[in-house]
Amino acid sequence: MTTATAQACANIALVKYWGKRDRALNLPAQGSLSLTLDALRTTTTVRFDESISADSFTLDGEEASTSRLGPWLDIVRERAGISQFAHVESRNDFPTSSGLASSASAYAALAVAATEAAGLSLNRSELSELARRGSGSAARSLFAGFAIWHRGEREDGKDSIAEELVAGTDWPLRMVIAIVGGGKKKSISSRDAMGHCAATSPLYAAWLASVPPDLQAAREAIANRDLAALGAVTQGSAMAMHAAALASRPPVRYWQPATLRCLDIVEALQAAGISAYPTMDAGPHVKVLTSAEDSEAVAAALTELDEVDQVIVSKAGPGARRMPDAQLSDGQSSDGQ
Ligand code: PMV
Numbered sequence: 001m002t003t004a005t006a007q008a009c010a011n012i013a014l015v016k017y018w019g020k021r022d023r024a025l026n027l028p029a030q031g032s033l034s035l036t037l038d039a040l041r042t043t044t045t046v047r048f049d050e051s052i053s054a055d056s057f058t059l060d061g062e063e064a065s066t067s068r069l070g071p072w073l074d075i076v077r078e079r080a081g082i083s084q085f086a087h088v089e090s091r092n093d094f095p096t097s098s099g100l101a102s103s104a105s106a107y108a109a110l111a112v113a114a115t116e117a118a119g120l121s122l123n124r125s126e127l128s129e130l131a132r133r134g135s136g137s138a139a140r141s142l143f144a145g146f147a148i149w150h151r152g153e154r155e156d157g158k159d160s161i162a163e164e165l166v167a168g169t170d171w172p173l174r175m176v177i178a179i180v181g182g183g184k185k186k187s188i189s190s191r192d193a194m195g196h197c198a199a200t201s202p203l204y205a206a207w208l209a210s211v212p213p214d215l216q217a218a219r220e221a222i223a224n225r226d227l228a229a230l231g232a233v234t235q236g237s238a239m240a241m242h243a244a245a246l247a248s249r250p251p252v253r254y255w256q257p258a259t260l261r262c263l264d265i266v267e268a269l270q271a272a273g274i275s276a277y278p279t280m281d282a283g284p285h286v287k288v289l290t291s292a293e294d295s296e297a298v299a300a301a302l303t304e305l306d307e308v309d310q311v312i313v314s315k316a317g318p319g320a321r322r323m324p325d326a327q328l329s330d331g332q333s334s335d336g337q
Contacts, residue, residue, distance in 0.1 A: 002047075002116070002117055002119075002325075003045060003046070003047040003117055003325050004045070004046055004112070004113045004114075004116035004117040004322060004325065005043065005044065005045040005046075005113055005322065005323045005324065005325045006043070006044055006109045006110075006111075006112035006113035006116070006320060006321060006322050006323060007041055007042065007043045007044075007109055007320065007321060007323050008041070008042055008044075008104075008105045008106075008108035008109035008112070008138075008141045008142070008319075008320035008321075009036045009037050009038060009039075009040055009041050009042075009105055009108075009141060009317035009318065009319075009320075010036075010037055010040035010041075010042070010094070010100070010102060010104050010105040010141065011034040011035060011036045011037060011104050011105075011137065011140045011141050011147065012034060012035055012037060012175055012177075012279060012281070012287050013032050013033065013034045013137065013140075013237075013279070013281070014033050014034060014035060014218055014230065014233065014234040014237065014279065014289065015031075015032050015033040015034075015211060015214045015215050015218050015233060015234075015237045016032055016211075016237050016238060016240075016241040016279075016281075017030070017031075017032035017136055017137060017149065018194055018197065018207065018241045018244065018245070019194050019197065019198050019204065019207070019208060020136070020194060020195070020198070021151070022155070022157065023191075023195065025133065025156070025157040025160075026132050026133055026134075026135070026136045026157075027151075027152065027157045027160050028136055028149065028151055028160065029151070029198070029208055030151050030208055030211035030212065030215075031148060031149055031150050031151045031211065031212075031215050032137075032140070032148070032149050032211075032215075033146065033147070033148045033149070033165075033215055033218050033219070034137070034140045034146070034147050034149070035145065035146055035168070035173070035175060035289075035316060036140070036141060036143060036144055036145055036146075036147060036316060036317040036318070036319065037175055037314040037315075037316070037317050038314050038315050038316060038317030038318070039094065039177075039312050039313070039314030039315075039317070040092075040093075040094045040100065040102075040105060040177075040312070040314065040317075041092070041093045041094070041105065041317075042090060042091065042092050042093075042102065042105035042106050042108075042109045043090070043091050043093075043109065043323065044088065044089065044090040044091075044106070044109040044110055044113045045087075045088070045089045045090075045113060045325065046086050046087070046088050046110065046113040046114045046116075046117040047086060047087045047117060048082060048084040048085070048086045048117055048118060049084055049085065049086065049087055050084045052084075052085045052087070053085065054066070054085055055069060055070050055073055055085045055086050055087075055088065056085075056086075056087050056088065057069050057088045057089075057090070058087075058088070058089045058090065059090050059091075059092075060090070060091055060092060061091075066088075068134070069088060069110075069134075072107070072110070072133060072134045073085075073086055073088075073114060075130065075133055076114045076115060076118050076120070076130070077118070079115075079118075079120060080115075080118035080119055080120050082118055082119075086114065086117070088110070088114075090106060090109070090110075092105070092106075094312065095179065095310065100177070100179065100283070100285060103134070103135035103137065103138060104135060104137040104138045104140065104141045105138075105141055106134070106135070106138070107131045107132075107133075107134030107135045107138030107141075108127075108131045108138045108141035108142050108320040109320055110131070110134060111127045111128075111130045111131040111134070111138070111142070111320065112127060112142075112320045112321065112322055113322070115127065115130065116322055124142055124143070124319075125161045125163070127142050127320070128140075128142045128143075128149075128161040128162045128163075129157065129158065129160070129161050131320075132149075132157070132160065132161070132162075136149075137149075139160075139161060139162040140162040141319075141320055142162060142319050142320045143162055143163065143164035143319045144164055144167040144168075144169075144316065144317065144318045144319040145164065145165070145166055145167035145168035145169065145316040145317075146164070146165040146166050146167075146168050146222050146316075147162045147163065147164055147165065148162060148163060148165055148215070148219070149161070149162040150162070150163070164319070165219065165222055166222060167316065167318075168222075168316040169316065170225075171225050171316075172291060172292035172293070172315075173227065173289065173290070173291060173292065173315070173316065174289075174290050174291065174292050174295035174298075174313055174314065174315055175287050175288065175289055175290075175313075175314045176276075176287070176288040176290055176295055176298045176299050176302065176311060176312075176313050176314075177285060177286075177287045177288075177311065177312040177313075177314065178262050178285060178286045178287075178288070178302040178305075178308045178310075178311055179285050179308065179309045179310040179311070179312070180256060180258035180259060180262065180284050180285055180286070180307050180308055180309060181256055181258060181283070181284040181285070181309070182309060187254075188252055188282075189282070190281070190282035193245060193248075193252045193282060196248050196252060197244055197245050197248045197252060200248045200249040201244050201245070201247045201248040201249070202247055203243055203244040203247040204244050206240075206244070207240050207241060207243070207244035210236075210237070210240045211237075214233050214236065214237050214240075217229065217232075217233045218230060218233045218234075221233060227275050227289075227291055228275065230277075230289070231275060231276075231277030231289055232277070234277045234278075234279050234289050235277045235278055235279065237279070238278065238279040238280050242254070242255070242280060254280065254281075254282055254283055254284055255280070255284060256284040257307070258284060258305070258307035258308065259280065259284045259285075259286055261305055261307050262278070262286035262302060262305065262307075262308065263278055263286060265301050265302055265305065266278045266286070266288055266298075268301075269294075269297065269298060269301055274290070274294045274297055274298065275290050275291045275294045276288050276289075276290050276294065276298050277289040277290070286302075288302070292315070295313050299311050299313050
Protein backbone atom coordinates (compact mmCIF):
# COMPACT_ATOMS: atom_id res chain seq x y z
CA MET A 1 0.00 0.00 0.00
CA THR A 2 1.47 3.36 -0.99
CA THR A 3 0.58 6.95 -1.25
CA ALA A 4 -0.34 8.13 -4.71
CA THR A 5 -0.79 11.56 -6.25
CA ALA A 6 -2.64 12.27 -9.47
CA GLN A 7 -3.64 15.28 -11.48
CA ALA A 8 -6.68 15.80 -13.68
CA CYS A 9 -8.14 18.70 -15.62
CA ALA A 10 -11.76 19.82 -15.56
CA ASN A 11 -13.76 19.47 -18.75
CA ILE A 12 -16.57 21.53 -20.24
CA ALA A 13 -19.30 19.68 -22.11
CA LEU A 14 -19.96 20.84 -25.66
CA VAL A 15 -22.89 18.43 -25.87
CA LYS A 16 -24.31 18.40 -22.36
CA TYR A 17 -25.06 15.61 -19.93
CA TRP A 18 -28.36 16.49 -18.28
CA GLY A 19 -30.43 13.63 -16.89
CA LYS A 20 -29.79 10.16 -15.51
CA ARG A 21 -31.13 6.74 -16.34
CA ASP A 22 -29.86 5.41 -12.99
CA ARG A 23 -29.21 7.73 -10.09
CA ALA A 24 -27.31 5.30 -7.85
CA LEU A 25 -24.81 4.33 -10.56
CA ASN A 26 -24.73 7.78 -12.20
CA LEU A 27 -25.78 6.40 -15.56
CA PRO A 28 -26.70 9.12 -18.05
CA ALA A 29 -29.94 9.24 -20.02
CA GLN A 30 -27.87 10.19 -23.09
CA GLY A 31 -24.24 10.48 -24.14
CA SER A 32 -22.24 13.69 -23.92
CA LEU A 33 -19.09 15.19 -25.40
CA SER A 34 -16.54 17.51 -23.82
CA LEU A 35 -13.27 19.36 -24.08
CA THR A 36 -10.74 18.77 -21.30
CA LEU A 37 -9.18 22.08 -20.20
CA ASP A 38 -5.52 22.59 -19.47
CA ALA A 39 -6.02 25.65 -17.25
CA LEU A 40 -8.29 23.98 -14.68
CA ARG A 41 -6.34 21.38 -12.73
CA THR A 42 -6.92 19.39 -9.58
CA THR A 43 -4.05 17.60 -7.84
CA THR A 44 -4.97 14.95 -5.28
CA THR A 45 -2.97 12.76 -2.92
CA VAL A 46 -4.50 9.67 -1.33
CA ARG A 47 -2.95 7.62 1.48
CA PHE A 48 -4.67 4.66 3.10
CA ASP A 49 -3.74 4.43 6.76
CA GLU A 50 -4.61 1.64 9.19
CA SER A 51 -4.09 3.92 12.18
CA ILE A 52 -7.05 6.22 11.46
CA SER A 53 -10.70 5.51 12.19
CA ALA A 54 -12.36 7.71 9.56
CA ASP A 55 -11.57 9.19 6.17
CA SER A 56 -10.19 12.72 6.19
CA PHE A 57 -10.43 15.21 3.36
CA THR A 58 -8.60 18.49 2.92
CA LEU A 59 -9.54 20.75 0.01
CA ASP A 60 -7.30 23.72 -0.73
CA GLY A 61 -5.86 23.49 2.77
CA GLU A 62 -9.22 23.40 4.58
CA GLU A 63 -10.95 20.44 6.14
CA ALA A 64 -13.90 19.38 3.96
CA SER A 65 -16.88 17.03 4.28
CA THR A 66 -16.42 13.36 3.44
CA SER A 67 -20.15 12.70 3.02
CA ARG A 68 -19.83 12.20 -0.74
CA LEU A 69 -16.22 11.06 -0.80
CA GLY A 70 -16.55 8.33 1.85
CA PRO A 71 -19.10 6.17 -0.02
CA TRP A 72 -17.04 6.56 -3.18
CA LEU A 73 -13.88 5.44 -1.37
CA ASP A 74 -15.88 2.41 -0.18
CA ILE A 75 -16.15 1.32 -3.83
CA VAL A 76 -12.35 1.45 -4.12
CA ARG A 77 -11.87 -0.36 -0.79
CA GLU A 78 -14.27 -3.10 -1.77
CA ARG A 79 -12.58 -3.59 -5.11
CA ALA A 80 -9.10 -3.69 -3.53
CA GLY A 81 -10.22 -5.87 -0.60
CA ILE A 82 -8.94 -3.39 1.98
CA SER A 83 -10.60 -1.71 4.94
CA GLN A 84 -8.26 1.16 5.82
CA PHE A 85 -9.56 4.69 5.86
CA ALA A 86 -7.81 7.31 3.77
CA HIS A 87 -6.23 10.72 4.00
CA VAL A 88 -7.24 12.67 0.92
CA GLU A 89 -5.67 15.99 0.14
CA SER A 90 -6.77 17.95 -2.89
CA ARG A 91 -5.84 21.26 -4.47
CA ASN A 92 -7.51 23.13 -7.29
CA ASP A 93 -5.44 25.64 -9.20
CA PHE A 94 -8.62 27.52 -10.09
CA PRO A 95 -11.22 29.16 -7.83
CA THR A 96 -13.28 26.32 -6.33
CA SER A 97 -15.73 28.57 -4.51
CA SER A 98 -16.72 30.18 -7.80
CA GLY A 99 -18.86 27.15 -8.56
CA LEU A 100 -16.82 26.25 -11.62
CA ALA A 101 -17.27 22.54 -12.29
CA SER A 102 -14.62 21.04 -10.04
CA SER A 103 -16.18 17.63 -9.42
CA ALA A 104 -15.05 16.38 -12.84
CA SER A 105 -11.36 17.02 -12.23
CA ALA A 106 -11.79 16.01 -8.58
CA TYR A 107 -13.12 12.50 -9.20
CA ALA A 108 -10.87 11.86 -12.20
CA ALA A 109 -7.78 12.69 -10.10
CA LEU A 110 -9.22 10.66 -7.22
CA ALA A 111 -9.83 7.64 -9.43
CA VAL A 112 -6.17 7.53 -10.45
CA ALA A 113 -4.72 8.38 -7.02
CA ALA A 114 -7.01 6.20 -4.88
CA THR A 115 -6.71 3.08 -7.04
CA GLU A 116 -2.93 3.39 -7.24
CA ALA A 117 -2.72 3.95 -3.49
CA ALA A 118 -4.92 0.91 -2.93
CA GLY A 119 -2.65 -1.24 -5.09
CA LEU A 120 -5.15 -1.64 -7.91
CA SER A 121 -4.11 -1.44 -11.53
CA LEU A 122 -7.08 -0.31 -13.61
CA ASN A 123 -7.19 0.52 -17.29
CA ARG A 124 -8.55 3.87 -18.57
CA SER A 125 -12.05 2.50 -19.18
CA GLU A 126 -12.24 1.07 -15.68
CA LEU A 127 -10.97 4.36 -14.25
CA SER A 128 -13.56 6.25 -16.28
CA GLU A 129 -16.30 4.03 -14.88
CA LEU A 130 -15.04 4.52 -11.35
CA ALA A 131 -14.75 8.30 -11.73
CA ARG A 132 -18.33 8.33 -13.08
CA ARG A 133 -19.57 6.88 -9.79
CA GLY A 134 -18.32 10.03 -8.05
CA SER A 135 -19.53 12.54 -10.60
CA GLY A 136 -20.90 11.81 -14.06
CA SER A 137 -18.83 14.40 -15.89
CA ALA A 138 -15.65 13.03 -14.23
CA ALA A 139 -15.83 10.01 -16.55
CA ARG A 140 -14.71 12.36 -19.34
CA SER A 141 -11.78 13.97 -17.46
CA LEU A 142 -9.71 10.79 -17.68
CA PHE A 143 -9.06 11.74 -21.29
CA ALA A 144 -7.19 14.44 -23.16
CA GLY A 145 -8.91 16.90 -25.48
CA PHE A 146 -12.24 15.81 -26.90
CA ALA A 147 -13.90 12.99 -24.99
CA ILE A 148 -17.21 11.28 -25.55
CA TRP A 149 -19.06 9.62 -22.67
CA HIS A 150 -21.30 6.87 -23.93
CA ARG A 151 -24.78 6.41 -22.53
CA GLY A 152 -24.32 2.65 -22.52
CA GLU A 153 -27.12 0.10 -22.44
CA ARG A 154 -26.16 -2.21 -19.61
CA GLU A 155 -27.89 -1.95 -16.27
CA ASP A 156 -24.63 -2.38 -14.40
CA GLY A 157 -23.13 0.59 -16.26
CA LYS A 158 -20.02 -1.23 -17.43
CA ASP A 159 -20.46 0.21 -20.91
CA SER A 160 -21.20 3.75 -19.73
CA ILE A 161 -17.64 4.99 -20.00
CA ALA A 162 -15.87 7.78 -21.79
CA GLU A 163 -13.24 7.55 -24.49
CA GLU A 164 -10.93 9.99 -26.19
CA LEU A 165 -11.96 11.14 -29.66
CA VAL A 166 -8.88 13.24 -30.41
CA ALA A 167 -6.45 15.04 -28.14
CA GLY A 168 -7.00 18.10 -30.32
CA THR A 169 -3.42 19.30 -30.04
CA ASP A 170 -3.35 19.91 -33.81
CA TRP A 171 -6.39 22.20 -33.59
CA PRO A 172 -5.70 25.55 -31.92
CA LEU A 173 -8.96 26.06 -30.06
CA ARG A 174 -9.50 27.91 -26.81
CA MET A 175 -12.15 28.06 -24.12
CA VAL A 176 -12.54 31.51 -22.58
CA ILE A 177 -14.20 31.29 -19.18
CA ALA A 178 -15.93 34.31 -17.67
CA ILE A 179 -16.44 33.81 -13.94
CA VAL A 180 -19.36 35.84 -12.66
CA GLY A 181 -21.59 35.90 -9.60
CA GLY A 182 -19.09 36.97 -6.95
CA GLY A 183 -18.32 33.44 -5.76
CA LYS A 184 -21.85 32.70 -4.51
CA LYS A 185 -22.57 29.00 -4.23
CA LYS A 186 -24.96 27.57 -6.79
CA SER A 187 -28.56 27.33 -5.66
CA ILE A 188 -29.24 23.75 -6.67
CA SER A 189 -26.74 20.98 -7.42
CA SER A 190 -26.64 19.55 -10.93
CA ARG A 191 -27.58 16.18 -9.45
CA ASP A 192 -30.79 17.46 -7.85
CA ALA A 193 -31.59 19.78 -10.73
CA MET A 194 -31.40 16.98 -13.31
CA GLY A 195 -33.76 14.82 -11.30
CA HIS A 196 -36.21 17.66 -10.81
CA CYS A 197 -36.03 18.58 -14.51
CA ALA A 198 -36.65 14.97 -15.58
CA ALA A 199 -39.64 14.73 -13.23
CA THR A 200 -41.32 18.05 -13.98
CA SER A 201 -40.12 19.74 -17.18
CA PRO A 202 -42.40 19.37 -20.21
CA LEU A 203 -39.28 20.03 -22.32
CA TYR A 204 -37.19 17.21 -20.85
CA ALA A 205 -38.20 14.64 -23.48
CA ALA A 206 -37.43 17.10 -26.27
CA TRP A 207 -34.07 17.84 -24.67
CA LEU A 208 -33.19 14.14 -24.61
CA ALA A 209 -34.24 13.73 -28.24
CA SER A 210 -31.91 16.58 -29.23
CA VAL A 211 -28.79 14.89 -27.90
CA PRO A 212 -28.06 12.03 -30.37
CA PRO A 213 -28.14 14.29 -33.47
CA ASP A 214 -26.02 16.86 -31.62
CA LEU A 215 -23.47 14.20 -30.71
CA GLN A 216 -23.32 13.09 -34.32
CA ALA A 217 -22.92 16.68 -35.58
CA ALA A 218 -20.23 17.42 -32.97
CA ARG A 219 -18.27 14.30 -33.91
CA GLU A 220 -18.37 15.25 -37.58
CA ALA A 221 -17.35 18.84 -36.82
CA ILE A 222 -14.39 17.61 -34.77
CA ALA A 223 -13.33 15.16 -37.48
CA ASN A 224 -13.47 18.01 -40.02
CA ARG A 225 -11.85 20.54 -37.63
CA ASP A 226 -14.85 22.76 -38.36
CA LEU A 227 -15.13 25.33 -35.56
CA ALA A 228 -18.27 27.03 -36.90
CA ALA A 229 -20.11 23.71 -36.97
CA LEU A 230 -18.83 22.65 -33.55
CA GLY A 231 -19.66 26.06 -32.13
CA ALA A 232 -23.23 25.92 -33.42
CA VAL A 233 -23.78 22.54 -31.71
CA THR A 234 -22.08 23.76 -28.52
CA GLN A 235 -24.29 26.82 -28.26
CA GLY A 236 -27.43 24.91 -29.23
CA SER A 237 -26.87 22.09 -26.74
CA ALA A 238 -26.33 24.51 -23.87
CA MET A 239 -29.44 26.51 -24.74
CA ALA A 240 -31.56 23.35 -25.07
CA MET A 241 -30.34 22.06 -21.69
CA HIS A 242 -31.07 25.37 -19.98
CA ALA A 243 -34.45 25.65 -21.71
CA ALA A 244 -35.43 22.26 -20.30
CA ALA A 245 -34.16 23.31 -16.85
CA LEU A 246 -35.99 26.65 -17.01
CA ALA A 247 -39.24 24.87 -17.87
CA SER A 248 -39.01 22.71 -14.71
CA ARG A 249 -41.73 23.36 -12.14
CA PRO A 250 -40.63 25.28 -10.11
CA PRO A 251 -37.96 26.50 -12.54
CA VAL A 252 -34.24 25.83 -12.31
CA ARG A 253 -32.49 29.00 -13.37
CA TYR A 254 -28.71 29.21 -13.13
CA TRP A 255 -28.43 32.41 -15.12
CA GLN A 256 -27.85 35.73 -13.46
CA PRO A 257 -27.99 39.19 -15.02
CA ALA A 258 -24.22 38.91 -15.50
CA THR A 259 -24.74 35.73 -17.53
CA LEU A 260 -26.94 37.61 -19.98
CA ARG A 261 -24.50 40.51 -20.15
CA CYS A 262 -21.82 38.02 -21.22
CA LEU A 263 -24.17 36.47 -23.77
CA ASP A 264 -24.83 39.95 -25.21
CA ILE A 265 -21.09 40.46 -25.61
CA VAL A 266 -20.69 37.08 -27.32
CA GLU A 267 -23.53 37.93 -29.70
CA ALA A 268 -21.86 41.22 -30.59
CA LEU A 269 -18.56 39.41 -31.17
CA GLN A 270 -20.32 36.94 -33.46
CA ALA A 271 -21.93 39.79 -35.40
CA ALA A 272 -18.42 41.26 -35.85
CA GLY A 273 -17.26 38.02 -37.45
CA ILE A 274 -15.39 36.63 -34.44
CA SER A 275 -15.62 32.90 -33.70
CA ALA A 276 -17.29 32.79 -30.29
CA TYR A 277 -19.77 30.17 -29.12
CA PRO A 278 -21.11 30.25 -25.57
CA THR A 279 -21.97 27.41 -23.21
CA MET A 280 -23.14 27.38 -19.58
CA ASP A 281 -23.38 24.66 -16.95
CA ALA A 282 -25.00 24.43 -13.53
CA GLY A 283 -23.88 27.91 -12.58
CA PRO A 284 -23.90 31.50 -13.87
CA HIS A 285 -20.50 31.44 -15.62
CA VAL A 286 -20.19 31.72 -19.39
CA LYS A 287 -17.62 29.66 -21.26
CA VAL A 288 -16.87 30.62 -24.83
CA LEU A 289 -15.46 28.22 -27.40
CA THR A 290 -13.24 30.13 -29.79
CA SER A 291 -10.11 29.90 -31.91
CA ALA A 292 -6.64 30.66 -30.54
CA GLU A 293 -6.58 33.58 -32.96
CA ASP A 294 -9.81 35.14 -31.68
CA SER A 295 -9.36 34.24 -28.03
CA GLU A 296 -7.66 37.53 -27.11
CA ALA A 297 -10.53 39.58 -28.52
CA VAL A 298 -13.07 37.39 -26.69
CA ALA A 299 -11.16 37.59 -23.40
CA ALA A 300 -10.69 41.36 -23.73
CA ALA A 301 -14.38 41.97 -24.40
CA LEU A 302 -15.48 39.88 -21.42
CA THR A 303 -12.85 41.38 -19.10
CA GLU A 304 -14.32 44.82 -19.78
CA LEU A 305 -17.61 43.88 -18.15
CA ASP A 306 -17.86 45.05 -14.52
CA GLU A 307 -19.87 41.96 -13.66
CA VAL A 308 -17.06 39.60 -14.70
CA ASP A 309 -14.89 38.61 -11.73
CA GLN A 310 -12.18 36.78 -13.65
CA VAL A 311 -11.43 35.56 -17.16
CA ILE A 312 -9.50 32.34 -17.74
CA VAL A 313 -8.29 31.30 -21.20
CA SER A 314 -7.56 27.62 -21.68
CA LYS A 315 -6.37 25.32 -24.40
CA ALA A 316 -7.14 21.62 -24.59
CA GLY A 317 -5.68 19.70 -21.68
CA PRO A 318 -4.22 16.26 -20.94
CA GLY A 319 -5.98 13.28 -19.43
CA ALA A 320 -5.74 12.37 -15.75
CA ARG A 321 -2.37 10.98 -14.76
CA ARG A 322 -0.22 9.95 -11.85
CA MET A 323 2.26 12.51 -10.58
CA PRO A 324 5.27 12.37 -8.30
CA ASP A 325 3.98 12.01 -4.75
CA ALA A 326 3.28 15.23 -2.92
CA GLN A 327 4.05 16.04 0.67
CA LEU A 328 0.95 15.57 2.79
CA SER A 329 0.16 18.60 4.92
CA ASP A 330 0.36 16.69 8.20
CA GLY A 331 4.07 16.57 7.58
CA GLN A 332 4.31 12.85 6.97
CA SER A 333 6.44 11.82 4.07
CA SER A 334 4.37 10.40 1.30
CA ASP A 335 6.82 7.99 -0.26
CA GLY A 336 5.71 4.37 0.00
CA GLN A 337 4.19 3.38 3.33
O1 PMV B 1 -21.11 15.62 -13.33
P1 PMV B 1 -22.17 16.41 -12.69
O2 PMV B 1 -23.10 15.59 -11.88
O3 PMV B 1 -21.61 17.59 -11.93
O4 PMV B 1 -23.09 17.06 -13.86
C1 PMV B 1 -22.57 17.92 -14.85
C2 PMV B 1 -23.68 18.62 -15.53
C3 PMV B 1 -23.30 19.71 -16.50
O5 PMV B 1 -22.09 20.33 -16.13
C4 PMV B 1 -24.39 20.78 -16.48
C5 PMV B 1 -23.19 19.20 -17.93
C6 PMV B 1 -21.99 18.38 -18.28
O6 PMV B 1 -22.12 17.54 -19.18
O7 PMV B 1 -20.91 18.55 -17.69
